[in-house]
Amino acid sequence: MKALQDLFSTDYGMMSIAVIVAIIIGMGWAYGVLKSKMAESAKNADK
DSSP, X not given: OHHHHHHXXXXXXXXXXXXXXHHHHHHHXXXXXXXXXXXXXXXXXXX
């Protein structure tokens, strides 16, 4: 319980949350870009 309290009430806890959210957003962005590049590559390979 102390860990959750520290996570949401301290400056380093809030920065940890910000980093975790940024990483998740970055992973989602990278997934979208790579998925579109693979689809484009597959479409070009069929030609």
